[in-house]
Amino acid sequence: MLKQFRTVAAVALLTVTTYAVAVEMNGTHPDTYVVRKGDTLWDISARFLKKPWLWPEIWQANPQVKNPHLIYPGDVLSLAYLDRVTAQAGPRQEAPINTIPLADVEPFLKNLTVVDSFKELPYVVGLEDNRLRASAGHQAYVVGLQDAQPGQRYLVVRPTVRYGQSRPSDDLDARGNNIPGSGNLWKDYVANDQRGGLLGYELAQVNLGTLTQVAGGDTEASTLRLEDSGREVRAGDRLLPLQARPYDLQFIPHAPANPVADGQLRVLAISDTFTSGGPRDVIAISGGASDGIDNGTVFSIWRSGSHVNDLVKGMGTSRTDDALRNGASRVSLPDEYAGHAMVFRTFDKVSYALIMEGTKPTRLGYELKHPDAQ
Structure with missing residues (x-):
């Protein structure tokens, strides 16, 4: 997640x-x-x-x-x-104020990306002195690099999450495979019966390094000297070429360019929390550039109306019922407003947004609508 x-x-x-x-x-x-x-x-x-x-x-x-x-x-x-x-105009002695706090989103701008696939990427096969983990100053041995040259720099990234249309919270192991059972929580929050539909894989940056030696002769692995002491590298981590990634930090809030259909967009994950978050938390949503979403797009966040037992006309029961799906003897309740969020990083089918304000916690599976929805 x-x-x-x-x-x-x-x-x-x-x-x-x-x-x-x-x-x-x-x-x-x-x-x-x-x-x-x-x-x-x-x-x-x-x-x-x-x-x-x-x-x-x-x-x-x-x-x-x-x-x-x-x-x-x-x-x-x-x-x-x-x-x-x-x-x-007042004094110009302090830094200017932006639309949203940079400190809240900078890690997501610099350290996370979402891709359609990753298993074809070069990967770390071993570490210096047969270490289990390595950091700045150590050497990592990489296979899968093609036409690489000494001196080239690479990001070391780790697949963390598989995002899906209705079951997004599948955590990934060192090989990039789904951890069995990690996505079971989602079934308690999703409000529709759709299944499947890959949206992308989240890759988190763990380190970066410079290629010092390329594979050749009897040596099948290239050597990457690690430079960052922040997070440790392990076997199975992938590599991406290091590229300049300028970010536009001046966002103009605006309504979605395309109409948002009921149930089309939902909260996939919430940063640093398990199932719920609030203002200044970052969420991942199930829509991106292919849906016409760009940086600055504002959505309102809604709790999908639950379906409660009608204790007067329905079957008598003492069971507390807050079902996500309709059924016999149930009454459908209205959706409930939770807050507003603004998109600040967009990929093809997934975006990151910052919760700007809210009246109640935002939870997994909540729906996103036009910012003026009522």
């Missing part, structure tokens, strides 16, 4: 009618607000707007805004009128 983001110069009078919904205020508000360290644009907007994920529409509605993505501690936001939001 999962282990382990410029300035607003001035915002003038809003007169364009297309932004009327975006600036609908959330109850009472002060005349001014001074941006503080630790704020995010989402948090600030949540205090004043009924739809905080639409904050870019306030900034972008005004041509005076040079960069609507970042503000700074000390900037003064004027909220003197419902239809007037202005920003007075």
Whole structure:
């Protein structure tokens, strides 16, 4: 399962009618607000707007805004009128404020990737001195490298999870095979009867190294000198070429580009927890670029309506019933809102999103809908 983001110069009078919904205020508000360290644009907007994920529409509605993505501690936001939001620049002595906290998502940007397959990748077959684990300064011996040259650098990655449409939490062993029984928990949370449908394999970076010797002659394995002391390498870990991976950390929240069908998108996993999480936790969701999802896409998260026994008209029973599926003598209850999440890393069929806010814990199998769903 999962282990382990410029300035607003001035915002003038809003007169364009297309932004009327975006600036609908959330109850009472002060005349001014001074941006503080630790704020995010989402948090600030949540205090004043009924739809905080639409904050870019306030900034972008005004041509005076040079960069609507970042503000700074000390900037003064004027909220003197419902239809007037202005920003007075403060000191530029601290780092600017981004859409979401970088510290919460940086490990997922740098250290995780999702691929369609991995068993064809080069892999570690042994370690220096027949060690069981190795770290910085040690040598790992690799097979499967083709046309490699000394001096090339590689990431050492480990398959951790097989994501599926309805049974995503299959943990993987050192060979990359499913651990028997690891996905049984999912059946208690999935709200439909679909099975199968591979979405991808999560690979977690454990180390990196430089190739010092390539296979040849009587030597069948290439030598990789490890450089990172963070996590230890073991036999069976895979290799990926080290490539520059620039990340755009300025996300503009927006609604999904494509309509979201009922039951189409669900929570696959929750970082650093077993079955539930809350604000500032990262979730994996069952949709990606092939579904039109990109960085900044916002979803609302919903608990699928359960099906309870009708104790008046149905069969008498003392059993507590919170079934995920309908049946005889059961009444279907409405879906329940849990929170909002914004996508920050997208792959073909899987994405990572940060839970921005919520009214109840987000759990495995919860459904994702349009951010304005009711």
